[in-house]
Amino acid sequence: MNPARLPLRHRLLLTVLLPVTLLVAAMAGLFLHRGERMTQDAIVERGVAIVSFFAPAAEYGVISGNPGILDGLLQALVTQPDVVAVAVYERGGELIASHGEARLLEPARVKSVRQPSRLEQRDGRKGFAAPVMSVPLVVDEIGVQEAAGVPGPVGWVYVELDTSELDAEWRSTMLTTLGLALVTLLFAALLATRLANQVGRPVARLVDAVRRMAAGDLDVQVPDHAGSEELRELQLGFNSMARSIGSAHKLMQAKIDEATARLAHQALHDPLTALPNRRAFEQALEEMVAASRRADDRGALCFIDLDHFKAVNDTAGHAAGDALLRTVADLIRQRLRAEDIVCRIGGDEFAMILRGCTSADAYRIADGLCEAVRELRFMWEGREFRIGASIGFAIIDGTMESVAEVLHAADHACYAVKREGRGRVMEYVPEPPASSAG
Numbered sequence: 001m002n003p004a005r006l007p008l009r010h011r012l013l014l015t016v017l018l019p020v021t022l023l024v025a026a027m028a029g030l031f032l033h034r035g036e037r038m039t040q041d042a043i044v045e046r047g048v049a050i051v052s053f054f055a056p057a058a059e060y061g062v063i064s065g066n067p068g069i070l071d072g073l074l075q076a077l078v079t080q081p082d083v084v085a086v087a088v089y090e091r092g093g094e095l096i097a098s099h100g101e102a103r104l105l106e107p108a109r110v111k112s113v114r115q116p117s118r119l120e121q122r123d124g125r126k127g128f129a130a131p132v133m134s135v136p137l138v139v140d141e142i143g144v145q146e147a148a149g150v151p152g153p154v155g156w157v158y159v160e161l162d163t164s165e166l167d168a169e170w171r172s173t174m175l176t177t178l179g180l181a182l183v184t185l186l187f188a189a190l191l192a193t194r195l196a197n198q199v200g201r202p203v204a205r206l207v208d209a210v211r212r213m214a215a216g217d218l219d220v221q222v223p224d225h226a227g228s229e230e231l232r233e234l235q236l237g238f239n240s241m242a243r244s245i246g247s248a249h250k251l252m253q254a255k256i257d258e259a260t261a262r263l264a265h266q267a268l269h270d271p272l273t274a275l276p277n278r279r280a281f282e283q284a285l286e287e288m289v290a291a292s293r294r295a296d297d298r299g300a301l302c303f304i305d306l307d308h309f310k311a312v313n314d315t316a317g318h319a320a321g322d323a324l325l326r327t328v329a330d331l332i333r334q335r336l337r338a339e340d341i342v343c344r345i346g347g348d349e350f351a352m353i354l355r356g357c358t359s360a361d362a363y364r365i366a367d368g369l370c371e372a373v374r375e376l377r378f379m380w381e382g383r384e385f386r387i388g389a390s391i392g393f394a395i396i397d398g399t400m401e402s403v404a405e406v407l408h409a410a411d412h413a414c415y416a417v418k419r420e421g422r423g424r425v426m427e428y429v430p431e432p433p434a435s436s437a438g
């Protein structure tokens with residue numbers, strides 16, 4: 001596991017807890033180890049001290065072989081709080097006197113002892129033994145003095161101590177130490193968790209918010225109440241930055257939507273008259289023709305070509321021609337029903353798609369328009385201009401195969417009006433099929 005890949009919160013926890021745990025464990029271990037050694041050493045020292053004192057004191061009793069002499073000494077020893085058994089052996093290994101119940105006593109081992117020492121320890125007890133040495137005296141011309149040479153032991157003493165109370169005390173000290181170490185670790189863990197939460201959580205939320213922003217969620221905000229002032233500033237800064245980016249994005253999106261709508265409108269409308277253009281006209285006509293073939297939906301396509309429009313352009317200029325085109329567009333628009341469509345399909349050419357009408361209806365509407373254009377008095381810089389309109393129409397009733405056929409029919413009718421003198425309305429009449437020569 002690579003610690004660098006851990007989340008920040010876990011890394012903070014690890015950084016604080018690992019050294020603290022190691023330190024507490026090392027301190028507790030050292031304390032327990034040294035404490036135990038010192039306690040055991042003190043007990044051994046005491047046991048050795050007791051047998052060291054006991055051996056010379058028992059010398060006379062051992063040499064005399066009289067247990068009665070040793071009795072008082074043994075009684076005094078067992079009154080010591082931790083001394084539970086004492087025993088005295090003579091040179092041959094025979095037990096001379098004893099007191100208390102010795103559990104670890106092995107006479108053979110006692111007799112092998114050459115100096116005060118610990119023999120055995122088990123079940124909360126420790127056994128100590130020491131040789132009883134007798135220093136023989138010689139009487140010479142100087143007086144009474146110790147004989148030369150190393151004498152052998154004349155007997156042995158044995159003392160057994162009960163250390164269970166000390167052991168229990170030591171166990172309790174050990175448990176207290178371990179408990180303290182545990183409490184210290186828990187406290188450290190609590191502080192580390194708080195620290196990790198105070199720093200790690202806000203940072204994790206910020207990271208998450210940045211990711212959501214990158215994924216397109218620009219309304220994202222983070223809570224701004226982190227414990228540390230620097231983090232709080234970071235949170236507030238992020239929120240204000242996110243708000244700015246969000247509103248800039250919304251503004252930009254609104255402009256894009258507006259531009260897109262404008263482009264879409266421009267693509268389908270004539271800039272001069274604001275009427276639907278040729279493209280929109282073709283779409284509308286396709287729908288109308290499809291509807292007429294699908295259902296019994298009748299309509300009419302009218303082509304309007306202005307008469308003598310060029311004269312206005314030539315006499316009063318292009319601006320006048322433009323103004324006149326706008327006037328005529330308004331005129332046609334005002335005369336149409338809501339369900340009808342009027343488009344500018346060329347220079348001075350307009351087209352109307354009339355829905356749900358018969359041939360008579362279409363004629364009436366077109367004728368009314370023709371009359372209105374004829375009546376129009378267009379004024380430009382104090383001069384009056386008059387124009388006319390030639391209108392040809394074709395009925396859309398599902399009998400024609402295609403849009404092209406309908407277009408051709410209306411155009412044909414309009415051309416016929418132009419040819420026959422302008423200024424009126426004519427319906428397209430299909431030519432009768434050529435009769436077969438009889």
Ligand SMILES: Nc1nc2c(ncn2[C@@H]2O[C@H](COP(=O)(O)OP(=O)(O)OP(=O)(O)O)[C@@H](O)[C@H]2O)c(=O)[nH]1
Nearest residue numbers: 305306307308309310311313318319321322347348
């Ligand atoms: N002002 C203006 N003139 C245009 C525009 N588009 C085309 N024209 C002009 O409109 C005229 C149309 O020509 P015609 O239809 O032959 O002119 P007309 O006098 O109506 O002829 P008839 O239809 O035979 O009566 C041309 O002179 C074009 O230059 C435009 O957007 N603005």
